[in-house]
Amino acid sequence: MKTDIEISQAIDLLPIKKVAQSIDLTNNDLELFGKYKAKIDFSTIQRLSKNQEGKLILVTSINPTPAGEGKSTVTIGLGDALNLIGKKTVIALREPSLGPVMGIKGGATGGGYAQLLPMEEINLHFTGDMHAITTANNALSALLDNHIQQGNELGIDVRRIIWKRVVDLNDRALRHVNVGLGGPTQGMPREDGFDITVASEIMAILCLAADLEDLKFRLGNIVIGYTFDREPVSVSDLGVQGALTLLLKEAIKPNLVQTIYGTAAFIHGGPFANIAHGCNSIIATKTALKLGDYVVTEAGFGADLGGEKFLDIKVPNLKKAPDAVVIVATIRALKMHGGVDKKELNTEDVSAMAKGFSNLQKHIENIKSYGLPVVVAINEFINDSENEIVALRELCQSIDVPVELTSVWEKGAQGGVALAKRVTQVIEEQTADFKTIYQNGMNLEDKIKTIVTKIYGGNHVVFSKKARNQLATFEKYGWDRLPVCMAKTQYSLSDDPQKLGRPVGFTITIRELVPKIGAGFIVALTGDVMTMPGLPKKPAALNMDVDKDGNAIGLF
Numbered sequence: 160m161k162t163d164i165e166i167s168q169a170i171d172l173l174p175i176k177k178v179a180q181s182i183d184l185t186n187n188d189l190e191l192f193g194k195y196k197a198k199i200d201f202s203t204i205q206r207l208s209k210n211q212e213g214k215l216i217l218v219t220s221i222n223p224t225p226a227g228e229g230k231s232t233v234t235i236g237l238g239d240a241l242n243l244i245g246k247k248t249v250i251a252l253r254e255p256s257l258g259p260v261m262g263i264k265g266g267a268t269g270g271g272y273a274q275l276l277p278m279e280e281i282n283l284h285f286t287g288d289m290h291a292i293t294t295a296n297n298a299l300s301a302l303l304d305n306h307i308q309q310g311n312e313l314g315i316d317v318r319r320i321i322w323k324r325v326v327d328l329n330d331r332a333l334r335h336v337n338v339g340l341g342g343p344t345q346g347m348p349r350e351d352g353f354d355i356t357v358a359s360e361i362m363a364i365l366c367l368a369a370d371l372e373d374l375k376f377r378l379g380n381i382v383i384g385y386t387f388d389r390e391p392v393s394v395s396d397l398g399v400q401g402a403l404t405l406l407l408k409e410a411i412k413p414n415l416v417q418t419i420y421g422t423a424a425f426i427h428g429g430p431f432a433n434i435a436h437g438c439n440s441i442i443a444t445k446t447a448l449k450l451g452d453y454v455v456t457e458a459g460f461g462a463d464l465g466g467e468k469f470l471d472i473k474v475p476n477l478k479k480a481p482d483a484v485v486i487v488a489t490i491r492a493l494k495m496h497g498g499v500d501k502k503e504l505n506t507e508d509v510s511a512m513a514k515g516f517s518n519l520q521k522h523i524e525n526i527k528s529y530g531l532p533v534v535v536a537i538n539e540f541i542n543d544s545e546n547e548i549v550a551l552r553e554l555c556q557s558i559d560v561p562v563e564l565t566s567v568w569e570k571g572a573q574g575g576v577a578l579a580k581r582v583t584q585v586i587e588e589q590t591a592d593f594k595t596i597y598q599n600g601m602n603l604e605d606k607i608k609t610i611v612t613k614i615y616g617g618n619h620v621v622f623s624k625k626a627r628n629q630l631a632t633f634e635k636y637g638w639d640r641l642p643v644c645m646a647k648t649q650y651s652l653s654d655d656p657q658k659l660g661r662p663v664g665f666t667i668t669i670r671e672l673v674p675k676i677g678a679g680f681i682v683a684l685t686g687d688v689m690t691m692p693g694l695p696k697k698p699a700a701l702n703m704d705v706d707k708d709g710n711a712i713g714l715f
């Protein structure tokens with residue numbers, strides 16, 4: 160089997176103008192970035208707002224193994240397969256972050272014969288959105304430090320600043336830094352730190368904003384720290400929301416690319432799925448919905464985490480719920496949930512797979528509790544045995560949930576036809592009756608308890624002393640009616656990555672709450688959450704190179 164980059168480099172790409180035509184856009188609607196990438200003009204987005212919306216398909220997954228279960232791959236392959244069976248389909252996905260690209264996780268453009276192109280450009284600097292978000296974030300840091308240096312009229316307590324600088328790399332050495340050293344003319348010394356760009360609240364805001372005005376409003380609401388009197392200080396207090404919006408005016412326009420099969424795909428925004436909601440932008444999803452009869456999109460991590468946040472945070476902003484949800488499962492991950500060691504995952508073990516099915520079953524129940532139709536997609540790996548696949552089909556059928564095998568990674572669009580047909584059939588036959596799992600009128604404590612008991616299947620929530628105090632303070636500030644953004648391990652339904660399968664009777668501990676008032680949610684941290692990842696001993700960067708003609712080498 161060829162590598163992803165070898166497959167992608169062998170494809171003759173369509174000019175992006177041609178891809179645009181396939182979804183009824185003209186050259187006038189595009190702002191071209193070379194031949195194969197384009198942004199969509201604001202006037203086009205406005206014009207499209209009158210169009211009817213297509214059907215929305217959300218792709219999510221069981222609790223994954225560290226390698227990922229192939230959500231992006233299935234999302235892309237399903238989009239291609241839908242087009243192949245004659246359904247006008249547009250894909251909407253997140254933009255990759257350079258940190259993981261150079262590190263271990265790889266890119267975010269799918270794999271095998273289900274890929275977005277040009278994959279090397281999308282995985283590297285793309286259309287500069289990450290740069291713009293990094294710059295807007297760090298402009299705010301610079302303006303904040305300058306405000307303090309110039310007399311600190313707002314009375315900001317430098318020990319209580321929560322806004323950090325960002326860079327789009329995995330760089331653990333920058334997690335904690337001191338700034339303003341060197342004497343009175345160099346600024347006020349204070350502790351600071353760097354997060355990875357995709358962890359910036361500005362990324363979450365860009366992805367939730369409906370338009371430029373909403374973007375500006377949300378940027379103004381960002382809380383950057385507290386005064387000596389413990390009152391929150393917002394960007395609007397500094398008066399720089401206009402400048403920040405200006406820096407983002409191009410980045411907020413969705414990016415159009417294509418798959419190996421020429422399917423149109425919007426790749427836009429990529430917030431972390433832990434301290435943010437982990438979905439591509441509202442603007443890109445909306446634009447896709449106005450152009451396609453079907454839109455396939457993805458939520459980060461598993462259905463308990465990214466899926467829940469898609470439904471409880473993104474959907475109310477998008478004002479459109481999915482018409483069907485595809486839950487991706489792999490035989491190897493189910494075996495892991497059934498107790499098989501990581502090294503043994505390629506050996507047939509039907510009973511372990513059946514034991515691990517409990518994890519998939521919980522996710523199916525959860526999505527159904529939102530009133531949404533579910534289809535299970537078995538993402539086929541070469542080592543899966545026929546016996547395991549048959550057994551998994553039977554288990555799904557025994558609980559009355561549609562299931563299809565998909566081999567888009569190996570076979571491309573053709574490998575996703577069965578899934579595409581099944582998903583469209585489910586959408587035609589079943590009506591989604593969506594309801595969120597909690598109401599925003601509930602206080603933060605009750606919202607968190609609802610997620611833990613209903614979605615994770617836990618018994619209790621324990622709040623640390625710090626989190627308890629924050630609950631009281633946030634209520635005072637009027638922040639307790641905002642939705643909750645859970646930050647939890649993706650590997651387990653609980654907050655302990657070792658508890659696989661379908662754990663019961665567990666307690667979730669909320670360590671701390673983090674206000675993201677601009678994005679419009681409160682992050683609830685369970686355990687430690689990494690907002691600046693480090694690089695592994697052998698980073699992917701060691702395999703990367705470029706030849707004399709400028710062709711990328713070793714990018715997966």
Ligand code: ADP
Nearest residue numbers: 227228229230231232269270271538539540568
């Ligand atoms: P996720 O979106 O769940 O993180 P991705 O779609 O990015 O997962 O896939 C993770 C990795 O697994 C990618 O390198 C991809 O090429 C690979 N992969 C996905 N599906 C398969 C498959 N069926 N067989 C082999 N490799 C696969």
